[in-house]
Amino acid sequence: MSTYWRTFKTAAWLGWEMDSNWTEPWLFVLYSVIKPVAGAFILVLMYIVFVAIGRPQGDPDAFSYMYVGNSFFIFVASVLFGTFQVIQSDREWYQTIRYVYISPISYYVYILGRAASKIAVSVFAVAITLVFGVMFLGVRLHLALTDVPLFLVSTALGLSVLLAIGICLGGISFLTAKHTHGLAEGIPGLFYVFCGVLFPLSVLPNWGQAVGRAIPLTYWFDITRRLLTEGSTVNTTLGGYDAPTILLFLVVSSVGFFGLSVLIYKIGEYFARKAGKIDMTTSY
C-alpha cells in the first residue's frame, strides 16, 4: 500500500511540475483561468445572441442551468484529458514510457497521480468560473450549509467516475496512434451531448435520453445542480429521483467503473505488450 501511495505522490508532483514549470506561476494561473472563462463566455454569447433575436425577456433559469453545467464540465474535460494523455505524452512526446513502465511501480497508480495535478487546477478553474458568473453575469447560486457534505461527497464520486473513465480510455490508447486531440475533444463531447450538461435531457430524442440515463455523470450533474440552483424551473426529466437515490447511483457506478477501468487497462496493456506497442511512436 505504501508503494502505491509513494507512487501516487511522486507522480502527482511530477505531473504538477510538468504542467507548471514551463513558466512563471502568475502566467500559469492566467492560462488556467482564461481557458475555462472563455469557454463559459461562448455560452454567454450564444445566450445573448438568442435573447437578442429570439426571446427578448430572457430566461434566467435556462442560463443558470447552462452556466453551472458548463462550469462543472471543466472537471470532465481536464480530468479525462489529464488521465488518458499520460500514456500518449509519455510514449510519443517525452518517449519515457519504457523507463517508467519497467520501474517497480503500478503504472495504473502512476496515471492517477499524474492526473491529480489536473484535478487541482480544475478545482481552481471551476471556482473562478462560478464566482465570475455570480458576480458579473447574474447566475443564481445557493448552497445551503446542510447540503455541503452531500455536495462534497457527490463531487468526489463524480471525480472518481471520471478518473475511471479516463483510465478506460488510457487502456484503449495503449493500442491507438497519436489521437490525443480527437479523444480530448470527442469523449468529453459525448458527455457534453448526452449528460444534460448544457441543456436538459428532454431536448434529446428518446434514444439519446436513454443513453444519457445510462451514464453516471448525468446524475452527478443533476445532483450538483439541485444543490446549487435550487428552485430552477427547467425540466430535467430526472425529477422522479430523490437526492439519496442519485447518490446511490453514483456510488454503484463509481465501483462499477473502477472495475471496468482495471479490466480495460489490463486488456489494453496485454495486447500492447503482445504487439510490441508499449513504446511505439506514430508521428506524422
Next chain:
Amino acid sequence: MSVATDRRTDLKYRVGLNLRAVVGRSYPRIVGANREPSWIFFEAFLPLLGIAAYVFIYQFFGLQATAAILGNPPMCGDHVCASVAEQNQYLAAVNANTNALIASVVLGGTMVAFWLNVLWSMASQLYWEKEIGNLQLYMMAPMNRMALLGGMAVGGMVMTSMRAVSTLVAGIFVFGVIFQVANPLLLLAVFFATLIALYGLGMMFASLYLLWGREAWNLSALMEEPIFFSSGFYFPLGGLFRIPGWGPAVAIAGSFIPASIGLDALRQLTLGSTAFGGSLWIFNVTTELEILVGMAVLFLILARYCLAYLETLAKREGKLTSRHQ
C-alpha cells in the same frame, strides 16, 4: 561555375525541388494518416459530438422561446401577443432564427476543424519536429523552408477536410440545416481565401513557436476556447457588438484570426444576408473577401520573414537541435 552550382541556381530545378518538397511533406499527412483507420473515428466522428452539443443548446433555447410564445399568457417578445397572427409571426421568427443559429454552429464546427489543425499540426509542428529530432534534417535539406511549411499546410488541409465535410454532412442530414447558396463561386473564393490566410497564420506561428519553446503547447491550448469565443465560431460575431464596452473590443481582436471574417462571410453566403434580420454581420461579403485576401498575403510574407529570422536565431544560439526547452 561548377555543374552542380549551375544546377542549383537553375529556376526550373529549384521550382521542381520545392514542389517535390511540398508533395513530400504533405504525403505522410494524407497517406500516412489514412493508413491508420482509427483516425477517422477519432478525428472525424468523435468531434461531431461537441458540435452537436452546441446545436442542442440552440434547440433548447428555441424550445424555451416557443413554450413562452405558446404559454399562458402567450408572450410575443416582451409583451403579451395581441393576436394569433402576431403569435404565428413570432413562432415563425423563432424557428427561422433557431435554424440559422444551428447552421452558424455547423459552419463554425467546420472551421474549428481547420483552426485546430492550424494550431496543433501547423503552429506546433516545427517545435514538435525539433522535439523528435527531425528539424535538423529539414534544415539540412536543400529545399526552401516555405516549401516544407507549404507541404504541411496542404497535407493538413486535405486531412482536415474529412472532418470538415463530415461536420457539414451531419449538419444537413442529422440536424436538418438548410443552406441557401446563391453564389457558389464567391463561396468557394471566400472559403479558400480563409484557408490560405489561416494556414499562412499557422506558418507564421510555426516559426514563432520555435522561439517560445515549451510555452508553445500551452499557447496552442490557450488559443482554443478564447479564439472560439472572440472569433464567433459558435455564434455570429456581430453578437459581440451587442455588448456595450468590451464586446466590440473582443470582436475586433478576434477578427485578426482569418476564421472570424471568413465565417462571417460564409454565413452570409449560405444563410442569406437577411438572416437574423441582417443585424449581426460585420461587413458585406465583398469587403470581407478583400480583407481575407489581404490577410493571406500578409501572413504568408510574415511567415517567410519569421522563418528566416528564427532559423538564423536558432542557429546562432545553438538551439536548433536542443530538445525539451
